[in-house]
Amino acid sequence: MDETDLKVFIEGATHFFSHMGGEPAEIGTPYLASNCNSEVKGFTGIIGVTGKRRGSVYFTAPSVLLKVLLITLGEENTSHENMCDMVGEVANVISGNARKDFGSDFLISVPIVVVGRLDKIVVPPELRSFVVPITWKSYDASLVIALE
Template identity: 25%
Template structure:
């Protein structure tokens, strides 16, 4: 998976959280992910398909970090992962993917985005609908961890 395709998602996440929640997340080291277990407590996942590529993007937050982001965005801190926090995770997923889509479009990659799905709960799974390799990248903040996953495969033009 090339950096030209991954970096727009990393930058979009940083931009969205910086702008919407005045928060800075520290990126960790990307790795290949072999399983479907989510590393966080609430995840937004969105599918993408275009002429050259198909794949999906997800972002998972630990509960404490998701609640902290919600607090920074709306001024009240929820105690748990309620419906409003889940909606916020869906919106963040949408905004990050939209930001990456714009950057990738400028590089000649076009794709359509599906509506994000949000899953929450301990030990939930994330199922990417693509045969490509799954890249996972951790981000840290004093309130907890976030993880983005990107899974793409190039579509051969036959």
């Protein structure tokens, strides 16, 4: 796994919080996970990646973080739909950032949002994903990068 490739996704996430979230997010020490579902925190925005590398990148966050984020952005309505929109929006920024930085080497899909377990997402069992803990305003979210 290429460090610069990983950084592009991480920067996408930090970029979002420092520009939209009012205060920057902290990155914890990245670790490995063999089961993506164990990292899921409620709401997950998934982008598909293919080209030079293939797989998926998820941004997963608990509802409380999304509620605070919605309010920070001036949205008082913290309904289920809005939280889905919110997590999708973060994934959108990450994928947009990746599209910009990777240029033509990668194809990045439009994000989809999953609530709860990621049943439909198939990740090869031998593939370890990189989990990057993201702490924002003391709430924990994760960026999971599962690329071949």
